[in-house]
Amino acid sequence: MISLAGRDILHSWSKFVLTGLGLGLLIGATLTMAGVYRGMVDDAEVLLQNSGADLWVVQKDTLGPYAEPSSLPDDLYRGLLGLPGVAQAANVTYLTMQVRKGDTDVRAMVVGFKPGQPGAPGFLTSGRQITRSHFEAVADQMTRFKVGDRIRIRRQDYTVVGITRRMVSSGGDPMVFIPLKDAQEAQFLKDNDAILASRARNAANPAFNRPGVPGLLDAVNASQTSNHSVNAVLVRVAEGHDPVAVAQTIRRWKHLQAYDRKEMEDILIAKLIATAAKQIGMFLAILTLVSAAIVAFIIYTLTLGKIREIAVLKLIGTQNRTIASMILQQALGLGVIGFLVGKIAATLWAPAFPKYVLLLPGDAARGFVAMMVVCALASTVAIRAALKVDPATAIGG
């Protein structure tokens, strides 16, 4: 027996290929949506992995430092270092802002860190780590900075000495790493007018400007322009100690919040990405429906175009199952063409997306199965129409 579906597809291949192309772009969009979600999850995991921390210590009652603001005094890490099981503890600051490259703005997350401590950029693709304590930066390659470029962060210029990769915030902004002290200043620095105004206010305040106490006014001014806050302390647990137990100790004795890796993942993925995931889920559902509608419509139209031939086939003795399987195979064929086009399209355009798009083979496989199911269901409309055709119509009057 020859394949009726195959012959028909070959006969009107341009119709099938064009429809498959359109359907394929839609499937490509669907696969990309799934890839966007996977990319967000992966970004979050890489963020946690590359920070090199076992525990994140943040302000009490906050979900900081990535999901909520958190502020801690910058001398607190010393106390943590004294606790059993704490091998390393380092201050970090995180601030999402526009940094300038020449006359263009780049949105980035500026990370203040202590070189050699948790929170430092994991690995470099080019250049070197920061060695000086001021005005050097390591940038994620997504910022498009190159070694030797100058970045302007607030009022300071930084020289890019190294490039890292896959270091993005939970919002997808690439990271720029600078020394902690610089970052603290950048974060809390007032502009010149504000400083002048604040100095004038202090000078006019008799409590600060006392004739008998020289230096008091200067000390007050200095304290107001410098900053002693950080967003989190990243802790590395000593070998042989259970991070969960150490976190518990920190929570109990220091009245701070401490999250282990698992809890941090929950915060990032379950809380921060959850809404985005639902958003993407809605999109996937709609795209699936649209694909189904397109397949149903096309197969139905193609079948109606062959209704006379189907009547003839029935008249000369073709069984219903042969006709139904012809239509089903065509729908599946359309799905296969569409899926191939979609997979290729998604693979080609994924790298062009500003945020990381992670196309998992498992998602593609699930998408393929879903597509086949959608095509099979969509073909039922056409199959029903074909089976209703009266073979007598082939004879005419």
Add this chain to the structure above:
Amino acid sequence: MDQGTGIRIEGLWKRYGEGGAAMDALKGVDMTVAPGEVVGLIGPSGSGKTTLLKCLGAVIEPTRGRMTLGGEVIYDAGWKIKDLRTLRRDRIGFIFQAPYLIPFLSVTDNVALLPMLAGQPNDQARERALELLQAMDVSHRAQAEPSSLSGGEQQRVAIARALANRPPVILADEPTAPLDSERALTVMRILHDMASQYQTAIIVVTHDEKIIPTFKRIYRIRDGQTFEEAGEGRDISNGQEPSKRVDQPA
């Protein structure tokens, strides 16, 4: 199976619609066609010719009466055979006014489709199709798409398709309508040849004055009833190049 009876129709009624809209298209039709015989079925428009072919072709269900094909009762106040499609596929060849070839199959596969549907291996079915196409004088277009053939060529392919499963019965509804008189006579000659060669019982519905003289026996249908008449039975193979013969059935 006893092929001795060909086609036998006894007291066949067909009523379309119900109640006040009911309309009897056939009112007790009697008809027999012997194996190897070609009979003409003629009558005015709306007299029930197509209705009769549809009943006999197991495409619509008669209201009452009895139909026998090749010695087997297929209808007696109800279908006596469950799978009407298989009945049509194996025992009845249809030729319509228009060829209705399947556009996405080659000429050969249009003819080979029926033997394939009946379970014959592809090469065997195609071999058979080629023989028939040769007999119909269209084998030079065997690999072509049907739409690229002329109307007459398409009609001859359609006839080849009707013969593909060597059915004991062929029903033709105005098969020569789209053809010029020479082609029409050729088609009739082929049908007469088929009938005598394979003992096929053939009914040809026609309005075509040119071919009516070729029948030895004619049924005229009027008011849903048939009246048998003698035809001229003119020999059309005379004075013409003899038609190519289809090889003996396997």
